[in-house]
Amino acid sequence: MRPPCDPSKFIAEAVKSIPPSGIRRFFDLVSGLEDIISLGVGEPDFITPWHIREMCIHSLEKGQTSYTSNSGLPELRDELAKTYYRRYGLDYNPASEVLITTGVSEALDIAVRAVVNPGDEVIVVQPSYVAYVPSVVLAGGKPVIVSTHRNDEFSLTAEALKPAITSKTKAIILNFPNNPTGAIMEQEGMEDIADLVVENDLFVISDEVYECLTYEGRHVPFSSLEGMKDRTVMLNGFSKAYAMTGLRLGFAMGAPDIIHSMMMIHQYSMLCAPITAQIGAIEALRNGKGEMERMVREYDRRRHFVVKGFNSIGLECFNPKGAFYAFPYIGDTGLSSSDFAERLLNEKKVVTIPGDVFGEAGEGFLRCAYAASLDDLKKAIDRMGDFVDGLKQ
């Protein structure tokens, strides 16, 4: 008889070194409860606009279920190139500088793998989306954390970035508008970052998936700054702007060498993004502006509502100018982020995400998604107000 074995010994070291998600426990807690209001989501509460869904359905009826070119449908890359030229004057060649991916998640993974050698340091600005550090780790790189702060409205400053740069620094991952804080960056601050990038010969991976959800001021792609186009790969997607999360469609735009290298990984791991989603994305770019702007205005109203709401119940909340998250400060209650979130869930059935899930700099804060109906947001703020009052007694 052959001896039994412990399969865990086969697991690669890099995977083992990824810390477990701090949120697992919350999934288990939530699953047993009823009458829950969730501000814990990272996706729109809108359904994909019907004209986009209808186009996807039509394509399926016609039998468009084949592979596409590795880089993505040429029509979609053309539309993207036109869109970014129109919006920002950015001139990307659709044949060589645009790659369609399976969500921004895949684009992030292959962008990091395309540029990081083992031992390279990659600067990750936190609080930020949970995938950046693991992506760097899996590519054999070393994540170096730079924190943003409430006093700067969670915008990245050159002063904070500078000390983290060493001779081993290869790249920096930026995410503005930011998940979880809702922070954006003003052009002035970005120019300072760009100077440091040139001075230290760095590459920039800029996740701009919340681009269209900018409520005050105008979004500035990092690649649109002078001299930054070839040093930056812009990652973006359709999930947030067009409420297409489950269709999994993203894209990357950058210099031909970078996009080609990413495509090399993509063609052997993903082959191509799903064709149905690509067809929906073409429709979104061609005819989706009105619906998208309507959703953005709706988020904007909810944003005003929740920010005022949090401040009125004693949770100080800075004004987030992008994404669909508010990031109220709960440090004054004496509870840690995770204790606050867990008790709030158990006692008032409101789901929020503790800020420290997004990095240590998020400790003392809660991520509250306002991608929920106004009725639910009202109830959530009322319940949270009761909870905060209860803590004071």
Add this chain to the structure above:
Amino acid sequence: MDEIIRHILEILENDARTSPEEIATLTGTSAQEISQTIAKLEETGVIRHYKTIVDWDLVGENYVYAVIELKVTLERNQGYQAIAERIYKFPEVRSVRLLSGNYDISLTVRGKSMKDVAFFVAEKIATLDQIQSTSTHFVLKTYKEDGVILHEPESITRLPISF
């Protein structure tokens, strides 16, 4: 268009009962400013009317609706406007539209029974001098009215937690 005005109109078109205070919160302005803007929008006729969409079936008032197509003969010195005015003054008539195509005017009429509607059309509309012919189509079911879908919304389930 002013962004605040667009917000106000979208909010009120969706729920006319939203108070100026609530609209102020949703737009980051003051209730006074909102009240003044709404007053101006009412004055200038941008906001025409506030109304309620009622499902009368649920209280046992089973109204019958019909769409009536009218072919019209225009008389000297009288345009469509004059005919429309004659017709829209009947309270039974819920909407009046001038259309392109095979017929000229489309009405929506509401009555208590099919007989009620048929008599109304025969006696009050068909007998008008300018009406050449009428064609009555009774409404069997309304799926969507004025942008509102009249049945249970599609329910989707999202994960309660995602990043």
